[in-house]
Amino acid sequence: MASFQDELGTLLRGVDAIAALGAALKLHALGADPHPDVPLRTALQHLVPSGVEEVDPKTAGFLSKLIIARLAEAQDFLAKPDRGPGWSQVVSPLMHAMGEASRMVPHHMHALAATRPGLAAALRGRMLDVGTGIGALALEALSLEPTLQVVGLDIWPEALAEAEARRRESPYGDRLELRNEDVTALTETSAYTLAWLPTPFMPRPVAEAALDRLVVSLQPNGWLVTVTFAIPADPAGAAIGRLRLLRAGGYPWTAEELSGALQARGLQEVEAIPLGPTIMFIGRR
Ligand SMILES: C[S@@+](CC[C@H](N)C(=O)[O-])C[C@H]1O[C@@H](n2cnc3c(N)ncnc32)[C@H](O)[C@@H]1O
Known part of the structure; x- marks a missing residue:
């Protein structure tokens, strides 16, 4: 041994x-x-x-x-x-580092939109970026689509201050609105064509409450896009994967659980798309 x-x-x-x-x-x-x-x-x-x-x-x-x-x-x-x-x-x-890494997310969305015209249209409308952090994902999304408007929400003042500095310096900053707001307190209805929710950074009850609010915040035919970290099947990989998610403040959703949570809220065309270390989920209102 x-x-x-x-x-x-x-x-x-x-x-x-x-x-x-x-x-x-x-x-x-x-x-x-x-x-x-x-x-x-x-x-x-x-x-x-x-x-x-x-x-x-x-x-x-x-x-x-x-x-x-x-x-x-x-x-x-x-x-x-x-x-x-x-x-x-x-x-x-x-x-x-996590903000910079999340710049990849809008590129994944655009890759999926290549074969899903409804999602492509949503990416040209008004997007809600939940957990906008330092605003890196939001500014990357804006750089890819000239008509897109983004509202970024976060509850972390330090990150929002950095996001605001980046917004001011960016050529796309005039299309980004930043708000210190908890997603579970969102009251808007039919306001967005696309909503992004990063579940690995919120406990399950918060993610469930967020999904309730986000579905209502979407326009009819609007798209919800969310993600979880993929948990490996082997016992050691699973234990480390759960450790990572729980320490980040998240919950180790299975693909079935998270797809089910979207379907239970009436979303259509729900898909779970494996992307290496993460699984992305999409669904249409
Ligand atoms: C890893 S960061 C996202 C990085 C971001 N995409 C960027 O470009 O910097 C996840 C964010 O979710 C935020 N968050 C967690 N719970 C939240 C909630 N209930 N409402 C809004 N934001 C929340 C955290 O404060 C954190 O900034």
């Missing part, structure tokens, strides 16, 4: 490998080379024999941000090992 030290050594190799992969993806996105004295390509030949060059540079940039966010999450755990569940006490590098 492997000793504790042996197991630790194996796990640490995974940390080194993911950092090397993130570095290679970042360099590929920038069109830059590793330092000639750092044998990154040789190391990667063992990790990803197909090479990161197969990934298009834009996607490589998003994937490197995803890795940066996961490592920032790990650092947050080590910096505050005894903190309880929730998001508003996270260290500032994680707030930024």
Whole structure:
């Protein structure tokens, strides 16, 4: 049986490998080379024999941000090992890293919209960005669609202050409205063509209350888009996946549970779409 030290050594190799992969993806996105004295390509030949060059540079940039966010999450755990569940006490590098990683979300929505004309129309209308954080996802969505308007809600003043600074500096900022508002207190009706809800950062009762409010806030034929982290099937992966979700303040939804929660609120055309480490859910009012 492997000793504790042996197991630790194996796990640490995974940390080194993911950092090397993130570095290679970042360099590929920038069109830059590793330092000639750092044998990154040789190391990667063992990790990803197909090479990161197969990934298009834009996607490589998003994937490197995803890795940066996961490592920032790990650092947050080590910096505050005894903190309880929730998001508003996270260290500032994680707030930024998770915001930057979430820029990928509007691109996933647009990819799905390519074969769903109703969703494409919704992405040209008025979007509610629940948990807008530093506003990175909202500004990315605005950059993709010139007619889109976004309302961003959050309850975290530190993140909203950063979002406001970014809004002012962005060429798309005049189409973004930021509000310090809890999604469960939303009272608008038929106001949005699309609503985005990131469930991994809210307990189940909050997510359920949010879904109640969001369905009413959508225009007829408006789309709800939500997400959960995919929980691996093996016992160790499942335990770590649940740990991550619960520490972030979320609930480990199964795909069936979250699809069911959308259907129970009368949404049509509900789909669960696996996207690597996450599962995205869509449904039409
Ligand atoms: C990971 S962050 C989202 C990152 C964001 N997309 C960005 O671009 O920065 C999740 C956000 O959900 C917010 N949140 C959690 N519960 C909320 C609630 N009940 N109402 C509104 N926002 C909430 C948190 O404060 C946090 O900023």
